[in-house]
Amino acid sequence: MTPLVFLLKPPTSPNTLFIDRDGILNHAVTRGTEISSPRSMEEFKITEDIEALVPISRDWNLVVITNQPDITRGLIDDKLLRHFHERFLKHVSLNVVYACPHLKTDGCGCRKPAIGMIQKFRKDFPEAQKKEWFVGDGQRDKECAAAAHMPFILRKRPYNLDLVPSTQFVIDQLWDLPATLSKNKLTTGS
Structure with missing residues (x-):
């Protein structure tokens, strides 16, 4: 089982910022007590601070890593998923989107917290691993x-406050991200 891959702009930087989609680039949707993904264009709302990623995109590849089991459930299709991702391009230049369409019970290696999507990126773009960071909300x-x-880096949201005390890097908004990256120039790699 492999993730869906949407190559939007070939990566050119040696540095890569992996970004969760829902809750970071677009608002997560609440259904009852579940934090979920949008299932229609009406539910798809881009975050107000997404353009904070524009200056980061000059020095970093922006790679989206997202679990999207609603594809397997038949609640969305890959055409709608692609349309969501193309909407981001009006605001910021993303490089690649990896979307795991599998359910938790499928036992695939790409559904987060497994690292299959990151491994695929590393295999496809070995020159883009000098610095790697991950920003998410869960x-x-x-x-x-x-x-x-x-x-x-944790993007603080009302639904993830329990993670704040145990997380070293926490931001309230994407506008805080450039300072966090520049203050903490950690070099990582696989």
Whole structure:
């Protein structure tokens, strides 16, 4: 089982910022007590601070790593998924989107917290591993970053406050990201 891959702009930097999609680039959707992904254009709302990634994209590849099991559930299709990702390009230049369409019960190696999507990127773009960071909003993102041996930045949200005390790097908004990256010039790699 492999992830869906959307190559939007070939990576050119030796540095890569892996970004979770829902809750970081677009608002997560709440269904009952579940934090979920948008299933329609009406639900798809880009975050107000996405353009904070524009200056970062000059020195970093921006690679989206996202679990999208609603594809397997038949609630969205890859055409709608592609349309979501193309909407981001009006605001920021993303390089690649890796989307795991599998359910937790499928046991694939790409669904976060597994690192299959990161490994695929590393295999496809070995020159882009000088510095690697991961920004996300959930426990799976944090575990994925740890398993891939890279620093993790938590975007604080009302639904993830329990993760704040145990996370070294925490931002309130994407506008805080450039300062976090420049203050903490850690070099990582696989």
